[in-house]
Amino acid sequence: MYTARQLERARELAYRHSGITLGPNKDVMIANRLDKLKRDVAHDDIDAILSAVEQGRYVDTFISTFTTNKTNFFRESxxxxxxxxxxxxxxxxxxxxxxxxxxxxxxxxxxxxxxxxxxxxxxxxxxxxxxxxxxxxxxxxxxxxxxxxxIYEWQKNAEDFPEWIRPSEYFKRRPHPTKEGDYLIKVKxxxxxxxxxxxxxxxxxxxxxxxxxxxxxxxxxxxxxxxxxxxxxxxxxxxxxxxxxxxxxxxxxxxxxxxxxxxxxxxxxxxxxxxxxx
Ligand SMILES: C[S@@+](CC[C@H](N)C(=O)[O-])C[C@H]1O[C@@H](n2cnc3c(N)ncnc32)[C@H](O)[C@@H]1O
CATH class of the missing domain: 3.40.50.150 (Vaccinia Virus protein VP39)
Structure with a gap:
């Protein structure tokens, strides 16, 4: 659980460093991101982390934590x-x-x-x-x-390619190191x-x-x-x-x-x- 003040500091920092505007309905999301931030910087004291970000440390990690990166191949095809x-x-x-x-x-x-x-x-x-x-x-x-x-996972992306694209022309394949039956594709x-x-x-x-x-x-x-x-x-x-x-x-x-x-x-x-x- 985070205090209202901690959530507000995070909100203010997200805006200052990236313009990302997190409304009052985003408290749960901010809390999840702060949990992740603590894991990423391997530190448990959120006030100390937020102070460090305010002083210019961990800024890249903070930004990466607060961006939403959802995307896919040929999105809105x-x-x-x-x-x-x-x-x-x-x-x-x-x-x-x-x-x-x-x-x-x-x-x-x-x-x-x-x-x-x-x-x-x-x-x-x-x-x-x-x-x-x-x-x-x-x-x-x-x-x-x-x-x-x-480098991308094939199974996660296979459905996204339209029929006029042949992925084998643009990617090399190699076995997935941990998921049996899947493979990784790497852009040629x-x-x-x-x-x-x-x-x-x-x-x-x-x-x-x-x-x-x-x-x-x-x-x-x-x-x-x-x-x-x-x-x-x-x-x-x-x-x-x-x-x-x-x-x-x-x-x-x-x-x-x-x-x-x-x-x-x-x-x-x-x-x-x-x-x-x-
Ligand atoms: C949801 S993704 C969209 C990706 C892609 N354009 C798409 O439509 O699939 C949003 C991207 O915007 C980036 N982003 C957020 N704030 C940004 C900023 N101030 N300047 C540049 N990129 C930003 C994020 O890092 C993230 O990768």
Whole structure:
């Protein structure tokens, strides 16, 4: 059991370090996360741990404990259909590089789904030529490590691949070290070298990107953790980095909020930039 003061300190620290807003209905969740934090730092005194975080220690561990990293391959698969059939097709053969940014990449399933889509699109569109690059970021250093390693359990993920993707083209298999009958899949180097993983806090005042740097921005299932003011501020910063005519993909329960007059909707949470935000 934690005191109201301890829960409040944790809430305040989560907001300060990641923008994650935990309402009064989240006390049970905060308590579970504090239990995990104690295990992760191998220390039992929560007041001492919270004081240490306030003084700048254990901050990465604290952030990893408070982020929710749920994701899967080809989550909201209609976005990948759109990337393959509209975005790829419009860009192919034009000679310029298509730059894609995945802004809450978690353990990597989303950025690798983007890469598989781009590779499969070449075949679907009769070996069309398209040069592209992908930057994938997250605030959580644990998930970034997992994403860079690119190793997943097959059984947990097998159902997620659409029929137009052949996982054997993109993953190597090896026996699971502990689960008999299962195996691990590791992203092949030919695919992995197409993505750059970096840490970025979406709450940062300044983003290290140029205006109009990206043709496509994925920002899915992360805005829901922020309050509405912060969601608007993040969307505007991301929007600045998006080229006119570029595509913004949001998660199923997210909306472009104040950007609405500046985008055209192309289907389920697919938005194309029509005007610059003033
Ligand atoms: C629920 S996952 C969504 C992953 C993926 N985009 C998807 O749709 O499957 C949310 C991710 O947002 C990340 N996140 C939370 N706060 C963040 C922040 N301030 N800056 C960047 N990433 C953040 C978390 O670490 C987590 O990996």
């Amino acid at each position: 209609f976005h990948f259909d759109d990337l393959r059939d509209r975005v790829f097709k419009q860009a192919a053969g034009k000679g310029s590089e298509l730059k894609i940014y995945c802004s809450a990449a978690s353990t990597g399933e989303e950025p690798y789904s983007i890469l598989m889509t781009m590779e499969a699109a070449k075949t679907v569109h009769s070996d069309a030529a398209l040069n592209y690059s992908l930057l994938a970021t997250d605030i959580d250093t644990d998930v970034l490590r997992h994403a860079s390693n690119g 180097e030919t695919l992995a070298r197409r993505v750059r993983f970096e840490r970025h806090n979406l709450m940062a005042q300044e983003y290290p990107f140029k205006p109009h740097e990206f043709d496509v921005v994925f920002c899915r299932n992360v805005l829901i953790y922020f309050n509405q003011n912060d969601q608007n501020a993040i969307l505007k910063k991301l929007f600045r980095t998006l080229k006119p005519g570029g595509t913004l993909y949001l998660g199923h329960s997210e909306s472009p909020l104040e950007l609405s007059p500046y985008v055209e909707r192309y289907g389920q949470n697919i938005f194309v930039k029509t005007k610059e935000y003033p």
